[in-house]
Amino acid sequence: MNKKVVVMTGATSGFGASWFHSLTKEIDAEFFILARNKDKFQSLLTGVPTNVKKDVHFVECELSSFVSVFNAIGSIKAQVTSVDILINNAGIFPSDLPCYNSDALEMAFVVNHLAPLLITLLLEEKLRNANLSKIVNTSSFQHFNAKLNLEDVNFKGSEYSAMLAYQNSKLCTVLSTRYLSTFLGKNISINCFDPGIVDTSMTQKAFPKVLRWTHPLLRTFFRNGAKGAETGIYLSTERNVEQNTGGYYKDKRLKQPSLTAQSKIIASQLHQMSTELIRPYLSR
Ligand SMILES: NC(=O)c1ccc[n+]([C@@H]2O[C@H](COP(=O)([O-])OP(=O)(O)OC[C@H]3O[C@@H](n4cnc5c(N)ncnc54)[C@H](OP(=O)(O)O)[C@@H]3O)[C@@H](O)[C@H]2O)c1
Numbered sequence: 001m002n003k004k005v006v007v008m009t010g011a012t013s014g015f016g017a018s019w020f021h022s023l024t025k026e027i028d029a030e031f032f033i034l035a036r037n038k039d040k041f042q043s044l045l046t047g048v049p050t051n052v053k054k055d056v057h058f059v060e061c062e063l064s065s066f067v068s069v070f071n072a073i074g075s076i077k078a079q080v081t082s083v084d085i086l087i088n089n090a091g092i093f094p095s096d097l098p099c100y101n102s103d104a105l106e107m108a109f110v111v112n113h114l115a116p117l118l119i120t121l122l123l124e125e126k127l128r129n130a131n132l133s134k135i136v137n138t139s140s141f142q143h144f145n146a147k148l149n150l151e152d153v154n155f156k157g158s159e160y161s162a163m164l165a166y167q168n169s170k171l172c173t174v175l176s177t178r179y180l181s182t183f184l185g186k187n188i189s190i191n192c193f194d195p196g197i198v199d200t201s202m203t204q205k206a207f208p209k210v211l212r213w214t215h216p217l218l219r220t221f222f223r224n225g226a227k228g229a230e231t232g233i234y235l236s237t238e239r240n241v242e243q244n245t246g247g248y249y250k251d252k253r254l255k256q257p258s259l260t261a262q263s264k265i266i267a268s269q270l271h272q273m274s275t276e277l278i279r280p281y282l283s284r
Contacts, residue, residue, distance in 0.1 A: 010090030015228030112169035181246030198228030
């Protein structure tokens with residue numbers, strides 16, 4: 001049987017590493033790891049058996065740059081005829097002061113929403129070429145607290161907060177997952193999930209400054225990488241997930257996302273606006 005093809009972001013740190021290691025044990029696949037740091041990629045391979053390692057490829061990619069994403073996906077497309085599993089796990093908790101990419105777009109909106117959307121759309125044809133492919137997007141329970149203003153995703157006319165930028169970007173993940181499920185068709189399932197609170201460097205960064213001293217005490221209650229990755233592994237490997245698409249999961253179960261996340265109108269508006277922003281890279 002042919003090896004599956006897996007494309008993954010966010011494998012080099014946090015629970016993405018556990019997720020990747022589990023997949024190397026569970027499926028016979030060729031892995032394309034989109035990452036910005038080659039040293040971290042090399043560390044990720046520690047402990048991976050040599051016969052598996054030879055099928056794990058580093059694809060340099062800085063997700064805040066559409067050019068970098070476009071080139072990275074282009075190099076994968078030149079090497080494979082189909083993609084079976086796409087995992088958009090990478091994400092950032094943005095800095096305290098607003099930060100913008102070279103297209104003057106707010107960083108969390110770019111890295112957590114636009115980059116995964118661009119990857120997905122650039123790989124659409126390859127995903128169609130596979131016999132039942134899966135897309136898994138990492139969202140967050142934080143999307144419940146979002147206050148998304150599609151007129152001002154860059155916080156130019158409203159007060160910026162890193163937490164709100166993050167929450168909005170994770171709402172975009174759910175909206176985009178649901179919207180894409182409506183036109184990707186039955187042969188491509190797309191789902192997103194909340195991993196819970198996982199003990200990673202992101203959680204430390206996201207902790208409110210005044211409460212940061214409590215972090216070492218509280219982290220003992222956070223999930224470890226293996227637990228954080230559980231639902232992602234489930235969505236990327238379970239057969240029956242292929243019948244479900246557009247879902248938001250937690251602990252391997254379908255959950256209702258926020259009311260805003262269920263709005264078809266907002267999802268459609270977000271999609272129109274987002275595809276307009278990345279259009280130059282879709283039509284090249
Ligand atoms: N931790 C939690 O409690 C929690 C809760 C809910 C949702 N999430 C979500 O889960 C996902 C993983 O989070 P985590 O906690 O494991 O975070 P993490 O430890 O900070 O790992 C983030 C991953 O994303 C990659 N990444 C970030 N910015 C990138 C960029 N500009 N270009 C390329 N790669 C980039 C990182 O690469 P480097 O290794 O090079 O930094 C790393 O592999 C994120 O989407 C996050 O929003 C996390």
